[in-house]
Amino acid sequence: MVASICLISDKWEPSADIKDGDMFNFIVVGAGTAGCVVANRLTEVKPWKVLLIEAGGDPPIESYVPPYDRSLLKSEADWQYRTVPTGRINGANVGGSLDWPRGKMLGGSGAINGMVYFRGIAIDFNKWADLGNKQWCSDIVFKYYKKLESLQDQKLLRNPYIRDFYGLNGPQVINTFNKTDEELIENLKESYSQIGLERHEDLHLGNLLGVGLSRDTAYNGKRASTATTYLSQIQHRENFKLIKNAFVLKILLNSQYKVYGVVVKYKGKEIKVFASNEVIISGGSINSPQLLMLSGIGEKKHLESKNITCKVDLPGVGKNLQDHLTINVPIFGTTSYSQNKINNYLNVALYSYNRTGGLAQSNYPHLLAFYSRNRNATHPEFEVHLDFWHKNSPQAKNFFSMYKEPINQTFSELATHYDTVVFHFNLLNPYSRGEIHLNTSNPFDHPLIYANYLDDERDVKAVVEGILMLADITETDFFKSMNAFHGRYNWSKCNKYRLNSYGYWRCIAPEIVTTIYHPVGTCMMGPDPSSAVVDSRLRVHHVKGLRVIDASIMPNITSCNTNGPTIMIAERGSDLIKEDYGIIEKSAN
Template sequence: MSFMLGQPEAAMCAAGGSVSGAVTAALQFFALAQCLVQEPWPKAAHPTNDTTFDYIVVGAGTAGSVLSSRLADLDGVSVLLIEAGGDPPQESIIPGYHDVLKGTKYDWNFTTVNDKVSSQALKGGSQKQPRGKMLGGSGSLSDMVYSRGHPEDYDDWAAVAGEQWNWKNVLEYFKKTEHMTDEQIVNNPELMAYHGIDGEIEVTGTNRSTFATQIFLDAFAELGFEKVKDMTNPQKMGTGRFSHTIRKGQRDSAATALLNKAGYSTKLSILKDSLVTKVIIDDKNKAVGVEVVTDNEKKIFKADKEVILSAGTFNTAKLLLLSGIGPKKHLEEMGIPVIKDLPVGHNFHDHVMVVAFLASEKGTCTEEQKDTYMHTIEYLHSRTGPLADTDSMGAYIALERESHPTVPDFAMYPTCVPVNAGFYKGCQVSLGYEDRICRELDILNQNYELIPVAVVLLKPKSRGKVTLSSKNPFDAPLIYAGTFSDEEDLAGFPKALSLAYSLANATYFRGKRAFAVDLKLEACEELRGAEGLKCHARQLATPAWHAVGTSALGAVLDGALRVRGVRGLRVADAGVMPAVVRGNTNAAVVMVAERAADFIQRELRAAPGYEYYDVE
């Protein structure tokens, strides 16, 4: 999911150490390292005010990178891609450093509004929602886990947005971008039936496993989980290692695999460090361009055919609202003329993550922080070693196993924090817990290894919303998480958390005298059993950083991702998901972008002269 620190970087992230410091130290030994760790990011364009393009894509994240690259392949088409951030730093392409950009200038650093009910053990009662602000977007700071969700997820989409979104139909679009090389999968014809080999983004894995990962796999197997070779296999569910989007020791994202190649096309212009402040919609309800602030100047760029928003769950919703598309009452309260009354910002939700902590005698996570520097040198020298890949694993749980044996309700993701890793800073930065909890965990970590087990609800029923905080486009939106607003979401946590704590009873961890850590939450001190665990879940809830739903198919959008009632305006990002998939969302966002590109191409072929038909 998202809380997965591998052994090489766990100590550094826990201590709040700077990856740049590690890289700088290594550069003293390797003067040529700057040439070894770099990406050929496309050059920035500088279009003049009032320039017209066929298509304008807002946001160069995962979806925007895929979509603009596909559009640039079309004959006679010009594309402008606008990104609020710039090029990613060197650290972004090193797999072992996948967590360190959160909380930096490369992150939008969104947080939720304190609802005074859930997440009260977090500092200020506010949840962190990191999002990438650079080429590649969140795909440049994610964990690179390749996960698609499950067939039922897409059949649910199809129920509200049409059969083009069912599992059978979306599978070919997953395959289109995928270049599967995972050693556990490629030689198995049964598994390869679900995977592609000719796509641009490499999906890799290895039979080599770290000591800690193998311990976790064996412990889950001892608890009754079947070991599976492919965690995306819709026919089997259990425990296993994830595939990752890594190529030759570096992150392989939509930006590195597609945008970096398309960026050299004369048909694609990329405007960096520029914020789109409004979609321009004419008196016939057609999107005809965008207003942009770039180099401290306001400019207008026109779209002859279409504007596509790929700015992400939060920023796309904000931009639609600023442009007069959203709930009428909210827009009127903000003093924004209403162009189209649609439930923009509603249906916001995310996976719910609650971390169960175990403590154990040392020996499971053997990496020392000082070794990080040597691993950096090894990586810079040959792109090998622990920093060149990541070996995360997980386990899926079906609470109703008899009736739905392959449809998970929860997932668990264990990690290993070495003794005396300085957990306090990482606890604050990554999890956002209140100071007392982080301090007590840090004290415990001085003598014990910590085993955080992220327990994640995969299909929440609760919904929140995203609204404007003001009409100023530079102000962050207000994010209301709505966590556990539907009490049914709490029902499965006692069983799932108990299962996570039972890892301490596995043979290996009994030998390490492992025990469950009681965080002594004041709000829960009078409660025991299932009610106590529910209370812990409510207090400790964080998102898993898979926010979706604010411009949902079937509500804000039609089945072709077009904004209802506004011609020439489409959305392609995680916000289009009417319900979050049961897994990491990055691969699903790539699929959505591929679908958007296909819809556009089909419409171009079907309508010479590009007469857009009514989408009301």
């Protein structure tokens, strides 16, 4: 059906013509969320020649159409990573491990994500500053959010408090999806209210505590990744070149620990391209540490175990992996909402004509809740997304296929006869830390991902207590009208516990824990090279001419979805480069 939609994607130019030995001022590795921003901002300096290298190609049409955001998972536009089975967690997940999709195309993971945009809160960034990164305190960081944002939602723009909060003239479009299910969303908001969550027109103004609609990186019924908003603007700049379907094999480092270029597999050949100023790695939280380690930058013992000569001993490379772990809480019942009967051909016609209809909407309500165990808290501990499917929906049955039998069978049968609401419960600030290891010295072999969810008992306690608070939602008026009931995970080792008891969730949570796709932290920013990978100016410790600019530099994960903070990191990182070369004045901090 997607193929029949008239062309809605951006027009991307072919790969640039480059050859072995070409010289640039800056080479940016990875045209994902961060890399597109960095390439845009660096090419603002006309004397600088900038090369952007992307392992994937152009975003497929499915990337642009909101309901198809999940259809690209396990496709060529996805790196198709999986976590390593450990036997300690994910016992009830197929294969004992998890898919960790990452975008492999222009726009990166921002071209396949759920398009949810949040900034994070002041305490997130002040924690970074307290760890020795003074240039990333909230006062500085929020100026960069206003620089990047272009709020488009006309209703919100009429509210002076909201209008003044956001930026209005930045490259990144910020909007709110039009809703075709207003009554459902209103009932869900009221249900959250009845369990004690305050309603907000904009959650940022409530310090991300309460319930409300998300802001979204979409406009005119179409995804707005940084490829669309930043990269498409600069394709014809004379000082810019982009190569696609090009795989960076390693970073070139001389005996004085100065990076001078990269080795790239491009059009079937290995070539070297050189950087007179810097190489910037923007591969994301999996690919960036992998490339550093393949280039001899990382923990010496680990590199030598893979027959890689250690050139710079940085033990923190690949460590400090954090993610917003997810526990899915399924609820079943019967609603009076009629299923959308508009046939697919009419949806295609409406979308092709004026970007309206079912194809202009996201697959799920962009209604989010943030709360904490402490009712007087100043910041959230938990975030909840949700899915809603009518009975006998193929989407529900496909969703439950991530679980082994008999869980999959039990939930699939319930979804056949009942409407399904799945609350995706996320722990925002986990104590547990994972790691990225090399599998082999072959750059084309996927690295080993150890998520290590719930390693820390404090995370287990928080998850169980947070879910038990959420479980009360079935006692609200709307869910009572549905005759709603919690779905029990049919898993033998946990069946002895009473449903929704502490023991039940303590038992089942490690078995079913999954991801909301927010990995960060594996090239941590900080002043101490024994643990951190980059300094507060994002320069790799002990190396000249090399920076990392992407979500991997986060010392601690933000209290929200990570795409917005990643754009901010790229904006801030680009200015740090300009400061270091005297293009703009250094900030006081």
